Amino acid sequence: DAGVIQSPRHEVTEMGQEVTLRCKPISGHDYLFWYRQTMMRGLELLIYFNNNVPIDDSGMPEDRFSAKMPNASFSTLKIQPSEPRDSAVYFCASSLVRTGGYTFGSGTRLTVV
């Protein structure tokens, strides 16, 4: 298995633009998580899905953020409009069970200027 695959690896965009981050989880993993990592706030859970259904989105900062999982092999995290304070590394992770070890993707480093 190639692991959790995220794209793009780096994204630089201007404030106000729409940004879409993509994730392909490990096949067979029923859980998918989106995390954001910054120096100030560490690893923050934004949202997670179970069998493609969003279960907990309480960590999504505001309405500018949205996430979808149209099928078991693909998820997106969208920010519209983007702001400089959204600059961070965004990780996608997947796991077999809710409390099991997570496999993280390589992350997307987002810079909003």
Next chain:
Amino acid sequence: GQQVMQIPQYQHVQEGEDFTTYCNSSTTLSNIQWYKQRPGGHPVFLIQLVKSGEVKKQKRLTFQFGEAKKNSSLHITATQTTDVGTYFCAGNNNDMRFGAGTRLTVKP
């Protein structure tokens, strides 16, 4: 809500010295996990502890879960430069919370 505190925030050691990071939860945990993140990399799952008082070893790494299942530690014996990175604990109690991590640097 559940809080997971991790100390120290930073640790700088000479190669060959030991290293320990500690994790404390405000609530009893069902399990605890440890991850390592190399500089510029992503968190990598190391281990999961489930039982009260559990101790597990991976080569030079020793992981412990407290008797009350509210604290845990990771000890590295005789650090090497390859141990450099940030070590995170993640406590599970219906909700998994990551600690802030301990950044380890090793001077050759």
